[in-house]
Amino acid sequence: MQKATRQQTKEQNRNLVLRLFFEHASISRAEIARITHLTRTTVSDIVADLIDEGLVAEVGMGSSTGGKTPILLSLVENSRYFIGLDLAYNKFSGAIINLRSQISNLICLPADGLGGEASLQALFTMLDQLTRTPCKPILGIGVGAPGLVNSREGRVINAVNLGWSDLPLARILEERYGLPVVLLNDCQAAAMGEFIYGKSRPAPNNMIVVRAGHGIGAGIILNGQLFQGDGGAAGEIGHVVAVHEGGLPCRCGNTGCLETVASASAVAQQAQQLGLGSGETTLDLLKAALERGDTDALRLVSRAGRYMGLAIASLVGMLNVEHIVLMGEMTRFGEPWLNAIREAVNGAALKRLTQNACIHSASLSDDAVLLGAAASLASDYSMLFLKRETRPV
Ligand SMILES: [Zn+2]
Structure with a gap:
C-alpha cells in the first residue's frame, strides 16, 4: 500500500512539473522548484527522467538574477x-x-x-x-x-x-x-480546444462554448473540467424548444427546437425566402446584404441572435458562468448577431448574473474540435x- 502511495506522489509531482513545461516556452529548474514548492533535488530527478525520455531538453542559458546563470529547459514539441x-x-x-x-x-x-x-x-x-x-x-x-x-x-x-x-x-x-x-x-x-488553446489567458475556470452552425450545441467547462452530465450529453441545447406555438418541424422529430430558428441552416432557409440565392452561397449573400445595411437581413440575423441569447440566458441563469464563447458558421454575422445575443441575455436573466458576462466569438476557428x-x-x-x-x- 505504502509503495503505491509513494508511486502516486511521484506521478503527481511529475505531472506538476510537466504542466509547467506545457505552460512555459522555457523554464529553469530553480523556477520550477519555486513555483511547485518541490525540493531542488526532487525537481532535478524529475527533469533528469524527462530528459531521458526525450520529452524535455536543455535549450540555452537564462538571465542571472545574481547567482548562477540558470540553464533553460523546454518541452521537445515533436517528441510525441x-x-x-x-x-x-x-x-x-x-x-x-x-x-x-x-x-x-x-x-x-x-x-x-x-x-x-x-x-x-x-x-x-x-x-x-x-x-x-x-x-x-x-x-x-x-x-x-x-x-x-x-x-x-x-x-x-x-x-x-x-x-x-x-x-x-x-x-x-x-x-x-x-x-x-x-x-x-x-x-x-x-x-476543450478553446479552454486549453484559446486567447483568454489564463483561461477562466468556468466557460461555456456555444457552437451555432448547421446544428447548435454547447460545451460546458466548470471548475476547469469539462462537464458532461449524467448521460454525457450536457450542453445539448439545440433541441430544447424555443418556439412553443407554431414552431417549425425539426430534424429530431419535435417542433420549434432552437435549431429551427437559430442555426445556420434555419437562417439560410429564411434568407432563401428573401431571395438570397440557394445552397452554399446563401449565407455569404446574407452577410453581404447585412453589410450593405439591408433591414430585412438585419431583422433576420437579429431574430436568430435573440433566440440564441434566450437559450444562453438559461445557461447563465443556471450556472452563473460569465465567459460565453461563440463558434460556428453563425459567427460570420459578427457584431449585429452578437449584439442581439447580448441584448437577449441581458433582458432575460438577472442583472447580477449578466452584468459581468463576456460574450464574444472564439479565437480558434475550424481547428477547435x-x-x-x-x-x-x-x-x-x-x-x-x-x-x-x-x-x-
Ligand atoms: Zn430538434
Missing part, C-alpha cells in the same frame, strides 16, 4: 504526437498534433450522406493515412463526433447525419489501431508517461 479528428456532418477532418498543438498532415474528406458503413470506412481511410506518417510515436486518437455521444463508454449513441446509432466507435478504433481513443461530442471537444479532442487525451498527462512495463514495479 496525437491524432485529432473532427467528424462534422458534411466533412471529416483529421490531423497529427504535436505537444505544442501544432497541426500537420491535415486531411479532409467529404462525408455528406455517406451512410453508416461508408462513414466508418471513410474514417478508416483517414486514420490509415495518418498512422502511416513519420510522426511517431502517436500516443492516442481524440475524436469529436456530432450527435449524442457517451464518452465514458466511447459510444456514439446517435449521429443521424453519419448514419450511426449505438456505435462503439472508441472500441472499434482501439482494436484496429492499437491506440487509446477518447470520444467526445464535437461541441464538448470544441470547448481537432485540437480539443487531442487535448482531452493529454489533459491528465498520463499519456506522456513511459510505457508501464519499462517502469519500476
Whole structure:
C-alpha cells in the first residue's frame, strides 16, 4: 500500500512539473522548484527522467538574477504526437498534433450522406493515412463526433447525419489501431480546444462554448473540467424548444427546437425566402446584404441572435458562468448577431448574473474540435508517461 502511495506522489509531482513545461516556452529548474514548492533535488530527478525520455531538453542559458546563470529547459514539441479528428456532418477532418498543438498532415474528406458503413470506412481511410506518417510515436486518437455521444463508454449513441446509432466507435478504433481513443461530442471537444488553446489567458475556470452552425450545441467547462452530465450529453441545447406555438418541424422529430430558428441552416432557409440565392452561397449573400445595411437581413440575423441569447440566458441563469464563447458558421454575422445575443441575455436573466458576462466569438476557428479532442487525451498527462512495463514495479 505504502509503495503505491509513494508511486502516486511521484506521478503527481511529475505531472506538476510537466504542466509547467506545457505552460512555459522555457523554464529553469530553480523556477520550477519555486513555483511547485518541490525540493531542488526532487525537481532535478524529475527533469533528469524527462530528459531521458526525450520529452524535455536543455535549450540555452537564462538571465542571472545574481547567482548562477540558470540553464533553460523546454518541452521537445515533436517528441510525441496525437491524432485529432473532427467528424462534422458534411466533412471529416483529421490531423497529427504535436505537444505544442501544432497541426500537420491535415486531411479532409467529404462525408455528406455517406451512410453508416461508408462513414466508418471513410474514417478508416483517414486514420490509415495518418498512422502511416513519420510522426511517431502517436500516443492516442481524440475524436469529436456530432450527435449524442457517451464518452465514458466511447459510444456514439446517435449521429443521424453519419448514419450511426449505438456505435462503439472508441472500441472499434482501439482494436484496429492499437491506440487509446477518447470520444467526445464535437461541441464538448470544441470547448476543450478553446479552454486549453484559446486567447483568454489564463483561461477562466468556468466557460461555456456555444457552437451555432448547421446544428447548435454547447460545451460546458466548470471548475476547469469539462462537464458532461449524467448521460454525457450536457450542453445539448439545440433541441430544447424555443418556439412553443407554431414552431417549425425539426430534424429530431419535435417542433420549434432552437435549431429551427437559430442555426445556420434555419437562417439560410429564411434568407432563401428573401431571395438570397440557394445552397452554399446563401449565407455569404446574407452577410453581404447585412453589410450593405439591408433591414430585412438585419431583422433576420437579429431574430436568430435573440433566440440564441434566450437559450444562453438559461445557461447563465443556471450556472452563473460569465465567459460565453461563440463558434460556428453563425459567427460570420459578427457584431449585429452578437449584439442581439447580448441584448437577449441581458433582458432575460438577472442583472447580477449578466452584468459581468463576456460574450464574444472564439479565437480558434475550424481547428477547435481537432485540437480539443487531442487535448482531452493529454489533459491528465498520463499519456506522456513511459510505457508501464519499462517502469519500476
Ligand atoms: Zn430538434
